[in-house]
Amino acid sequence: MSRIKLKTAKGMDIRDAVLDASSILPVNLRGYSAQLTVDGEAYALKGGFALSIKIVKPNNKPQCLRCWTDGKADESQIDYLVEVADIINKNNDKDCPYFIGFNIVERLLKVDGIELPGLIMDWVEGETLNKYIMANSGHSGAQIKLVAQKFAKMCNILNSRKISHGDLSAVNIIVKPDGNLKVIDYDSLYSPSMGRKVQYIAGIKDYQHPQRESATYYETYMDYFSQHVIYAALLIMANNASARPSQQLKNLLFTESEFSSPSSFRNSSVVKSARKLRVSDIDRELDIIERALNLPLSQIPPLVDSSSPMVKTIHKFAFCSACGNKFSSDEFDYCTVCGAKRNSYTIE
Template identity: 35%
Template structure:
């Protein structure tokens, strides 16, 4: 059991064993002295105790939502339970049956209306009505304090028991997958869909690369868990003296020179980019130019992941979509811990600019932005046909060269068929990902939501360039959308503006809003389906 769930168990036990019974005993004491009619002991008590319980539950719910431990769908049930508790706290004195039932019916009706509006699925609506009907039955047949207990147990069930059962089911499913001896053969890559203004090309691969399972390589690094990984500044200092820092067998690095970053005002700065897991430097020798990525954080199965990713890319690569790379174990050390050599990634250097810079440079020529949208969707369709997901599509990780060709960089979160059954090492950029994405969300459909976000953003800017200045505002971490737009689509000015437009942009925006109500891997927004949406 996870540590956070152990804490929740303790909180629930304390609430149930201590807080709730105490409020009944305390509030009923004066009544017991006056009367021994035990059937009515709990009909009058001080309800501020219920407010305390409801507040504690709300804090637990808010914390779980912030950590994405519970979805908004399950959250609807949690809020329903809290609302029932608060309703009971409003009853300051014994009320007759009619008054009690009317108050509860009004509250439940409002809760139902909100939930049924947000979740349009008939199945979800039917399931949600079950606890609501149970609330009315309990209120009709039993004393009101039983409703309080019911609401409390409802909260426990949806906030703790249900996630635990889901987790157990995932473990069982994963175990079943691992026990399968023969991999299933999936359908062939899709036929070529038509794209307005051009054709989106999809290669027909034989055999289907999604069915190819690579052997698991040995652990190439064996970095002790107790070792602290170098920081960006540690690597920057190490790059000043390659003879000391680079392992002797890495001649391809030792024969290169470190190129300072001309776009940074600090003299001698050699860092070209940095992210969650690493820092990138530029190396140059007489024959070629490369990027060297040095890792600043440990990753589960680092060598295995890059070994299998490189195998998959080598089968897919068309010479432009991915930069060729080599995973170099035990390559670089720093003064922080000179006894340990850390791995690095040596990649082909890509000449070009990231997607944000490309849009800014071509904002006056919308046709170029529209063309990039079409090329990007073509790449996404081809990737999915091979069972590959980039895992962290964003403006930073999409490079456009001078001839207008797209190259994807940063493969830390990539999914390939050989990684099936593992968890994602990261969740990607918040402003491009489905808000319910977790590390368990890991498959060939991992990119679906971010592809829709990027494709829609490019088409919207091409249609109305003023959107770029009004919604991007020079922010390199997003295009048009931000995470708050996904969390609160009904109050998003950007979504409202795009829904007011006509044709394909409006259709794609409605699809994005619908996707927020579904699982992050929903196939309703597969790139191939996006290409079929006409003007």
């Protein structure tokens, strides 16, 4: 367990304090100062539990200071992130370059005479996925399709290492200037090596299965539904420019209300419009999401990177995507009620 005591401050007080470079306490950060906005304020990003501040120093990598803010944070978060840091540092390699390593320090920033603890990590340049999509909404779908492919590969690797992010969404994925991806915000990241962990973050509802909020513990499969939601949205926007957002939103295409039932999803305007594209990959993902809404979280299949040689097994859906009839055997490739071709998905 961590011996670091949690101390918090108001976000505005943190932003004001960091304007004085002497308030940055770690010796290895001497010479760094806050990156300023055009308004002369410290450049910062607000999360659910903390404030991330960009600090810079000539001829050095920009760094990120992450301090807990007043409100939801509690002592257990520090203990949890100590374990998360160990998972990330062990898995942050050339085959899994999706994390940003970090250190937790007891004396990070002095605010109104109080020395706050917090995280130090590299500041990664880029845009969150939702901002990236909006910025590229007028371009061809090739860029978005490439991001979709990289997203599928990332999910495949994280799944193979039994690591779940816990709050996978377009605001927690960074698209770097070179097009590669990073995931950020690790307050709910989980691996079985951490043991049984009680869930206290259920993720943004526009990306989550309805059962996620009532889950008791974090599990390795808790990202699977979100993976399909994000991947389907990217494929749809890559193939249909009119589906791309005209304003910055936390969600990509789908919203919580569409996940209330299979029929709500099936009959939504987004899904109906996407079906008209007649793109097999899109139809497959929509089928998986619709069926998943009738399944417990533990039975939802993971997103599969179709370019990966690890894909080996074909599984047929138990229900007809057209009429809902349940297949009595795997030997049927067509529905015995309506005649629709049976859909399938692959996993390693």
